[in-house]
Amino acid sequence: MAVFTNTIITKKAHALVAKGMAGEQINFTKVRTSDYDYPSSTNFENLTVLGSIKQTVDISAVNIENESTVRVKAAILNTDVTTGYYVKNIGLYANDPDEGEILFSITTATTADFMPAYNGVNTSVLTVDLLTTVSNSGNVNLTVSPGGLVTTEMIATKTQYGIVTLNMVRDEIENSFELKASIPGYEKRPNGIMEQWFLAQALSSNGEAGTIVNFPYPYENSVLDIRGGDGGSGAHSVGIRILSKTQCIVWGKLPGTTGYIDTTVRIFVKGY
Numbered sequence: 001m002a003v004f005t006n007t008i009i010t011k012k013a014h015a016l017v018a019k020g021m022a023g024e025q026i027n028f029t030k031v032r033t034s035d036y037d038y039p040s041s042t043n044f045e046n047l048t049v050l051g052s053i054k055q056t057v058d059i060s061a062v063n064i065e066n067e068s069t070v071r072v073k074a075a076i077l078n079t080d081v082t083t084g085y086y087v088k089n090i091g092l093y094a095n096d097p098d099e100g101e102i103l104f105s106i107t108t109a110t111t112a113d114f115m116p117a118y119n120g121v122n123t124s125v126l127t128v129d130l131l132t133t134v135s136n137s138g139n140v141n142l143t144v145s146p147g148g149l150v151t152t153e154m155i156a157t158k159t160q161y162g163i164v165t166l167n168m169v170r171d172e173i174e175n176s177f178e179l180k181a182s183i184p185g186y187e188k189r190p191n192g193i194m195e196q197w198f199l200a201q202a203l204s205s206n207g208e209a210g211t212i213v214n215f216p217y218p219y220e221n222s223v224l225d226i227r228g229g230d231g232g233s234g235a236h237s238v239g240i241r242i243l244s245k246t247q248c249i250v251w252g253k254l255p256g257t258t259g260y261i262d263t264t265v266r267i268f269v270k271g272y
Helices: 011-021 152-156 166-174 204-209
Strands: 027-034 053-058 061-066 069-077 085-096 100-115 125-133 178-180 185-188 194-202 211-214 223-230 237-242 247-253 263-271
Touching: 011 085, 011 100, 027 069, 027 100, 027 125, 053 069, 053 085, 085 125, 100 125, 194 211, 194 247, 223 237, 223 247, 237 263, 247 263
Parallel strands: none
Antiparallel strands: 027 053, 027 085, 061 069, 069 125, 085 100, 178 185, 185 194, 194 263, 211 247, 223 263, 237 247
16 A cells, blocks of 8 residues: 655745735646656755656546645546556646646655556556645636546546546446346446356267357457356266357266266356
């Protein structure tokens, strides 16, 4: 679990806050992550850029905590990460009416979280929740970009966005399972995994070569696991092996014998 130090407000941010006190609105724009190792002697207040930026996401929420403090939320998905990295720094950016986008604050980690590369199946999310002093929270623009909202469809298409809340993602996931409750049938998950089940016939006439069976629902990428058992009224021994992302091979035998026998096989397959 990551452990972060206090958030340091940069000098440019102090100048922006002063403008906010004079009536200018403060617009937070982006959150960026970095794997840069800053020396212990670094004066973070003087920083104007974040070193070795790895990812950039939209702000998903800005909530007023009190008259001088706001809470800025975002999240970083790994759906565009090709090489894993340690999240050593988190930079918050804002728009200065005179200078454009500036580095508002930097938060450094004493124990960094690892952001893994996306494997096409599992999506990792690092949530960001920053308390930020702005002196006059009434002058903070609370408008959130639509790009800061995440749906499971966006995750599935590997598009980088911010995130609203974990509850929102949870609700999206719970409502996005696709189920065909029949034989053959399947369950499709929002992360791309599909489990299917069906009955097939292992024919004794095929002998040691086994019987090739086509999946009712072929996989686009790979088969991860396959299981099988006697799906008829007998107690036959069943053998099963993955052949490809669209097929498997099955055998049926009577226990204690060497001969093959016609067998109804109940098959469960997981893949994506």
